[in-house]
Amino acid sequence: MSKGLRSLATFSWRAAVWVTISVLAWAIAPAQSRTAAADPALARLEREIARLAEIAGGIVGVAALHLESGRRVSLNGGERFPMASTYKVPIAVQILTKVDRGELTLDHMVALEPTDLSPGSGTLSDLFNKPGVALSVRNLLELMLLISDNTATDVLLRLAGGAEAVTARMRELGIEGLRVDRPTKRVIADWIGIAEPAPWSLERFRELARAVAPQDRQAAARRFDADPRDTATPEAMVALLEQIYRGRALKRETTELLLDIMRRCRTGEARLKGMLPPGTEVAHKTGTIGGTTNDVGILVLPADAGHVAIAVFVKSSEKDIPTRERAIAEIARAIHDFFLFHPAPAQ
Known part of the structure; x- marks a missing residue:
């Protein structure tokens, strides 16, 4: 059959x-x-x-x-x-647009620094948390889209020209109802209720997260759902x-x-x-x-x-x-x- x-x-x-x-x-x-x-x-x-x-x-x-x-x-x-992590699709589009325009190559190697590590989904923050790691743009794309790696996402967002560049690309495509504003580390921080401005190391982020009281987390989550x-x-x-x-x-x-x-x-x-x-x-x-x-x-x-x-x-x-x-x-x-x-x- x-x-x-x-x-x-x-x-x-x-x-x-x-x-x-x-x-x-x-x-x-x-x-x-x-x-x-x-x-x-x-x-x-x-x-x-x-x-x-x-x-x-x-x-x-x-x-x-x-x-x-x-x-x-x-x-x-x-x-x-x-x-949430579906915003990794428009980020990927902007990265690949830069590849199409000759502004970036898929083989370009990117060194990861300790401050690049982001919490949440993925493997880079747990398995490669010491200096000395470099990955190609292609590998970062695969990590971002296959397993939703947040560290790979934030590195790619920076290479893409930042959140504003991703949103601008959406407007070029005629898409109005979609906007990208923050790296994943900041998105998660705002959902938790971390007020201290970035940058943070991953350990500092975890310390700040543990310090947020339950009632403050609940209030932050409500604000998060209403945030444009x-x-x-x-x-x-x-x-x-x-x-x-x-x-x-x-x-x-x-x-x-x-x-x-x-x-x-x-x-x-x-x-x-x-x-x-x-x-x-x-x-x-x-x-x-x-x-x-x-x-x-x-x-x-x-x-x-x-x-x-x-x-x-x-x-x-x-x-x-x-x-x-x-x-x-x-x-x-x-x-x-x-x-x-x-x-x-x-x-």
């Missing part, structure tokens, strides 16, 4: 629902529609997404675009959410994914490099990929901090049914991470099945 047929054979109970919806929608609106406002089937999908979002608690934002047909769905798609810095709307993130997919953000070689790394992402197996048919190709990036749990990426549908750019953001949730991840997985599966079993009507 071919890969496409095996994938088709794995569809869930939702598939039957979407097939029924497809027939009804064609009877009501035979012309192709792009949004739920004009397409009853897409409107039903949006209601299903809203129902599934309740699993996560907090506020959930979703945007999804079927890249071949232009059909899209959204839930709180214009609301800002903390990107380092946020994106789901629709803006999907717009960036679309620009990457269509080759508008980067040259062909760097586009292929970025998507290849994102396809090999080692985090978030229970999120976008969690309930998809085995073997489904997903180029994605996760993000997690406090009550925020995110995953964004591009799904490849089986049987040549196309590609879906998708962003699912959760913020201000008090549910545990596995529960939030289940909500993301359920939403991704609903979207996957809809676009697989509900092809666009002929014009």
Whole structure:
């Protein structure tokens, strides 16, 4: 049995629902529609997404675009959410833009200093915390996107020209609802409630974090969720994914490099990929901090049914991470099945 047929054979109970919806929608609106406002089937999908979002608690934002047909769905798609580590995608785009422009090479070696080490996810801060380490830009990119290494991210952000340069690149691409403002070390410090200005050594950071009282941490977390810095709307993130997919953000070689790394992402197996048919190709990036749990990426549908750019953001949730991840997985599966079993009507 071919890969496409095996994938088709794995569809869930939702598939039957979407097939029924497809027939009804064609009877009501035979012309192709792009949004739920004009397409009853897409409107039903949006209601299903809203129902599934309740699993996560907090506020959930979703945007999804079927890249071949232009059909899209959204839930709180214009609301800002903390990107957490999904902001590493726009950072990667800016780094690779500099490569495309001849301002940086992937083989350029970068020496890491003790003050470069950042807390949180990754391995560099734990395994290479002594002087004498140098890594290429390519290796830093892989660490940032594969295992979400925060030290690699902050080094790359500096090489990218800083947060302002990343945001400026987003504006060049016509993306307004996404901004990058701080290195990950500062993002985490603000979430914890560390007031002392950087720079810090990693040990000093940990000392400051331990000194923050629980009530101050809670207040800082509330401020963090309301902070416009380092946020994106789901629709803006999907717009960036679309620009990457269509080759508008980067040259062909760097586009292929970025998507290849994102396809090999080692985090978030229970999120976008969690309930998809085995073997489904997903180029994605996760993000997690406090009550925020995110995953964004591009799904490849089986049987040549196309590609879906998708962003699912959760913020201000008090549910545990596995529960939030289940909500993301359920939403991704609903979207996957809809676009697989509900092809666009002929014009």
